[in-house]
Amino acid sequence: MIEAKHISKHFGDLKALDDVSFKLANDEIVCIVGPSGSGKSTLCRALNGLELIDEGTIIYDEKVIDFTKKEDAHYVHAKTGFVFQHFNLFAHLKVIDNLLMPYLENYKVNKADALEKAKAILEKVGVADKIDDYPNKLSGGQKQRVAIARSLMLEPKILLMDEPTSALDPEMVKEVLDVMKEIAQSGMTMLIVTHEMNFAKNIADRIVFMDEGKIVEENDPYHFFNEPKTERLKLFLSKMLY
Amino acid sequence: MDIGAILTLDNITYLAYGAAMSLAIALIAVIGGIVIGTFIAILKLSKSKLLKLIGNIYVEVVRGTPMLLQILFFYLGIPVLYQLLFSDNLRVNIYACGILAMALNSGAYCAELIRSGIEGIDKGQREAGLTLNLSEKTIMTKIILPQAIRRIIPPLVSEFITLIKDSSLLGTIGVMELLNRAKIIGTNYYNYLIPLLVASAFYLVMTLFISYLSRILERRLAVYDRS
Ligand SMILES: Nc1ncnc2c1ncn2[C@@H]1O[C@H](COP(=O)(O)OP(=O)(O)OP(=O)(O)O)[C@@H](O)[C@H]1O
Ligand SMILES: [Mg+2]
Numbered sequence: 001m002i003e004a005k006h007i008s009k010h011f012g013d014l015k016a017l018d019d020v021s022f023k024l025a026n027d028e029i030v031c032i033v034g035p036s037g038s039g040k041s042t043l044c045r046a047l048n049g050l051e052l053i054d055e056g057t058i059i060y061d062e063k064v065i066d067f068t069k070k071e072d073a074h075y076v077h078a079k080t081g082f083v084f085q086h087f088n089l090f091a092h093l094k095v096i097d098n099l100l101m102p103y104l105e106n107y108k109v110n111k112a113d114a115l116e117k118a119k120a121i122l123e124k125v126g127v128a129d130k131i132d133d134y135p136n137k138l139s140g141g142q143k144q145r146v147a148i149a150r151s152l153m154l155e156p157k158i159l160l161m162d163e164p165t166s167a168l169d170p171e172m173v174k175e176v177l178d179v180m181k182e183i184a185q186s187g188m189t190m191l192i193v194t195h196e197m198n199f200a201k202n203i204a205d206r207i208v209f210m211d212e213g214k215i216v217e218e219n220d221p222y223h224f225f226n227e228p229k230t231e232r233l234k235l236f237l238s239k240m241l242y
Numbered sequence: 243m244d245i246g247a248i249l250t251l252d253n254i255t256y257l258a259y260g261a262a263m264s265l266a267i268a269l270i271a272v273i274g275g276i277v278i279g280t281f282i283a284i285l286k287l288s289k290s291k292l293l294k295l296i297g298n299i300y301v302e303v304v305r306g307t308p309m310l311l312q313i314l315f316f317y318l319g320i321p322v323l324y325q326l327l328f329s330d331n332l333r334v335n336i337y338a339c340g341i342l343a344m345a346l347n348s349g350a351y352c353a354e355l356i357r358s359g360i361e362g363i364d365k366g367q368r369e370a371g372l373t374l375n376l377s378e379k380t381i382m383t384k385i386i387l388p389q390a391i392r393r394i395i396p397p398l399v400s401e402f403i404t405l406i407k408d409s410s411l412l413g414t415i416g417v418m419e420l421l422n423r424a425k426i427i428g429t430n431y432y433n434y435l436i437p438l439l440v441a442s443a444f445y446l447v448m449t450l451f452i453s454y455l456s457r458i459l460e461r462r463l464a465v466y467d468r469s
Contacts, residue, residue: 049372073372074375077373077374078375080373082370084370091389102371105377105380106376134466154374
């Protein structure tokens with residue numbers, strides 16, 4: 001379980017996160033939506049220590065996390081996977097080594113078993129035929145599926161995803177969303193920043209709307225879309241769903 | 243003008259030895275430069291303001307003064323300093339002196355190449371490493387450096403080529419490198435044109451050949467860049 005209590009993050013004069021409190025329960029799937037620049041990425045990254053917060057507290061399973069401490073950062077990173085908008089596959093490693101290298105650095109296991117495991121996961125996300133290619137030979141959709149496989153390899157309890165389909169050509173969005181849906185159905189705890197409203201509606205237990213560094217409104221998908229309470233969310237929905 | 247009288251086997255061999263010497267000097271200097279440059283790059287990339295400052299000062303001082311001055315500083319300046327400090331005469335070896343000056347000079351340029359090579363790696367690579375629970379050391383050795391090295395090698399080869407040409411400055415302190423030998427032949431025969439042309443040919447063969455090797459190496463190293 002992740003909990004953020006009154007966290008703030010400034011970039012110079014800009015308040016990217018303004019006193020945000022947020023909870024992600026075990027097995028819950030939460031989508032974050034909101035206009036560009038509203039702080040969605042910053043929140044997602046702060047929860048994983050990629051941005052250090054200026055104020056507030058981040059708690060994982062009752063443990064208060066100080067990301068400047070190595071052991072705290074490792075505690076979180078051992079539990080969580082992170083999927084980036086721009087994939088961030090290791091450019092100099094083949095697909096298979098993108099999965100194996102981090103895995104073998106984290107676990108002292110024999111390489112043959114690791115290879116079996118990596119192949120099985122790549123099979124599951126549908127890129128088994130690409131294991132010996134370098135990332136730049138793959139399409140965007142394939143890259144993101146490999147990136148997802150790379151995080152799954154470490155068996156995270158929680159998967160954080162920052163706009164995993166936003167950098168993809170439209171025809172590749174579905175193949176990635178399908179993989180995400182499958183992961184969701186397997187019982188993973190997930191936090192997904194997305195612009196895919198229909199996907200959020202179908203998959204989320206709860207949808208969070210952010211604007212100007214704050215969580216403005218959150219609700220289950222039905223109420224979120226059908227009975228928005230704030231003007232800002234109504235305006236946002238009217239722009240997103242036409 | 244009797245070209246045949248100048249282009250004897252002896253004279254050509256004499257120049258060829260000079261070319262070999264220039265090449266060897268540049269090679270030792272660039273290796274020294276890479277070692278020094280790595281060290282300076284680490285200073286410049288460190289979090290400590292003081293270490294950064296030391297690295298910056300080193301680079302600026304070296305890049306802001308002529309290489310010939312630096313060579314003369316070691317050859318003529320250091321002995322004076324030694325005399326002042328230890329009241330004793332220091333007999334400097336021109337080769338050691340010249341190569342040291344060139345290596346220290348090259349160190350500043352290599353430092354910049356290495357630093358920008360490392361900083362040029364997309365920050366997403368490091369972030370991915372962090373989220374995959376890798377240590378800073380693993381991120382550096384298994385993700386950043388392998389990618390950075392492939393980018394740094396081509397400009398380091400250019401630096402090597404520059405040093406081959408700059409080694410001609412060591413003639414000033416009496417090192418028997420290629421250009422110095424060409425001038426000696428010129429003096430002997432009252433004809434500088436022919437030995438200078440031959441020296442040019444030697445320089446060109448060396449620099450063009452190394453550029454060619456570098457391009458092959460670059461292609462090899464960039465396997466993963468090709469789509
Ligand atoms: N590293 C940074 N340095 C300076 N400003 C930043 C940095 N990262 C984010 N910001 C700013 O903080 C604000 C929130 O950014 P954030 O990336 O969290 O928005 P977002 O909701 O993810 O937007 P998008 O939908 O465009 O991805 C923006 O105004 C952005 O310009
Ligand atoms: Mg974002």
